[in-house]
Amino acid sequence: MxxxxxxxxxxxxxxxxxxxxxxxxxxxxxxxxxxxxxxxxxxxxxxxxxxxxxxxYGKPVWGLEHTEINGKEVSVDVETVWSDAWCNLVHFQRDPEELADALGEAAPQPRLLIVAPLSGHYATLLRGTVEAFLPHFEVYITDWTDARMVPLFQGRFSLDDYIDYVRRMIGEVGPGSNVLAVCQPGPPTLAAIALMSEDNDPNVPASMTFMGSPIDCRKSPTVPNLLAEERPFEWFEENMIYTVPMPYPGAMRRVYPxxxxxxxxxxxxxxxxxxxxxxxxxxxxxxxxxxxxxxxxxxxxxLSVLDLSAEFYLDTIKRIFQNHELPLGTFMHRGRLVKPSTITKTALMTVEGEKDDISGIGQTQAAHDLCSNLPEDMQLDYIQPGVGHYGVFNGSRFRKEIVPRVVNFIHKFHDTKLESEWNNAFLMAAE
Incomplete structure (x- = not known):
């Protein structure tokens, strides 16, 4: 109504x-x-x-037409390289000839998949994040679909489906890639990589970076965390879920608007x-x-917002914010226990903001405790002074202080030989 x-x-x-x-x-x-x-x-x-x-307010455009590498301007073409009902995988393809000229004899740059949050805003909210990383990486991003635009015949979309999509897109980006999850996708992205690691998936990423993510909401709980815990699960079902009206393609779908x-x-x-x-x-x-x-x-x-499917929203409230399943070791994916301790080959970096009022200090750091079998020299934790939640992935301090640290971390664990092989295969396929 x-x-x-x-x-x-x-x-x-x-x-x-x-x-x-x-x-x-x-x-x-x-x-x-x-x-x-x-x-x-x-x-x-x-x-x-x-x-x-x-x-x-409709879906904003990316508006990223070029970047600068080593003082040279390089054209950027925004293209969808993989698509399904609930998400598109967007690639910010830099002009190969201009890129080669800008890089000179340097090795191909690492591939970076940015997992955008599905929490009410479009992926374009991370435009500044993408722009800051474009000079350093071959950037991809998850572009989640507005639930009110997905017809009912496409079925439901739950937290388990989200994990499947993330794993599929990591595979699309290819072996030896790097994953960066901003805010909400921290827990499902960690779960996806844990499943890949346990399966010895050849596409397991070289590194994973979590920024302002609610891995363990029990630590330094914020107002949103407390609200999720204080109200019973039934309250969210009864008060936060509505039906999409006509004439949207997703009419009659139950959503969190x-x-x-x-x-x-x-x-x-x-x-x-x-x-x-x-x-x-x-x-x-x-x-x-x-x-x-x-x-x-x-x-x-x-003010440009999208709807979330009711299943995904309610799963997130119950499993991430109320039951704390991931840090308690009870997180299941389609009947299978998720074990972050199986991650041994993917380097881990966490980034938090000193004044974050969405994901408090310690919530993202919890990933280090969960990845208990990951060598210490493959882990890095960083707290950015003086920034809130949005300052973790956007703004001047992000560009000047956080980006260089993330770039150095990813390059430290970057497999140059594997990247060259992938780059040659990509160029041959493009021809």
Whole structure:
């Protein structure tokens, strides 16, 4: 019912939004004598603010057309190299000739699979993460599908399915690759690699990096962690799950709507968001186009949300946040016990933010205790001072302090011979 009400509200607001857009265009026009007056600027700013707050935000584009390597610009082509109902594997293909020119005699760079979170936002939320790693790696990312866009005949999607998808995509990227999981995918990614290790899968990655991940939510519990534990599981079933209405392709599918997740995150920092929008209004009135543009860019991304399948969301609440199955050694995947202790060949790095209010200090570090048979010289733990959750994978400190450490760690365990063999096979297939 709530989902339908939200859609009705959006439809009802459409005429007012169109009127606001017309007002904004009229009062921003150089042909309007009022456009440079305080009155005209205020009307245009108010209209722009109303328009941004009431419109629907679709899936953002990547907008990554080039990168710079050794001072040389290299073109980037964003392409889907593997696809299924619930996820696409996206490759940021750098132009081979320009890349060879930029690298010179250097060996081929490692392949990096970034496992994006499935927690309400699109994978493009990690645009800055991808951009920072493009000069150093052949980058791939998991691009999860909005559940409201998946027809019912495609079946359900659970936490076990998520693990299967991650394992499949690691295999698609190929042997000797590296995996980096940001936030939510930490536990299922660790589970996937543990299963691969126990099976002696030839595609087991050379390294795995977890950033701000809830591996063990019992450590330094945050507000979201406490909420998940304080409320009974039935409360989440009854209050957080809704039915997708027509005319979406996934009509009648039960989901955890992205707008519910978004409202939860915004309520955690309500005053900050209100201040940000007030500043946006002031920047518009004051002709500060750069600041207003940065605000738009951030909120265009932040307000673009996707739905999660009910099965995946409820599995995550119960198994990760309430039962703590992975750290307690009771995590099962399709009737099979997941054993992180079987990981012996995949190097492990964990990254946490000192001020993280989503995944507290120690939650990601717990991966080291679980990988009990991994040699110490194959492990690295790093806590970034002065950053919160988003600062772990984006922002200036991420680029200046975290990225170099991750790059050095991955290169330390990078198999140059294996990478050259894979690179030659890739080029031959492309020809």
């Amino acid at each position: 709530l989902y339908s009400m939200i859609e009705m509200h959006r439809a009802a607001a459409a005429p007012m939004r169109m009127f606001a857009r017309a007002n904004r265009i009229m009062f921003e026009s150089d042909y309007n004598v009022l456009s440079r007056t305080e009155f005209g600027k205020s009307i245009a700013a108010t209209s722009s603010l109303f328009e941004s707050l009431t419109r629907s 992205g707008f519910v997740q978004l409202s939860s995150f915004m309520n955690m920092n309500w005053e900050r968001h209100v201040d940000a929008h007030w500043s946006f209004f002031e920047h518009l009135v004051g002709d500060d186009g750069d600041s207003a543009s940065k605000h738009r860019e951030f909120y265009d991304e932040y």
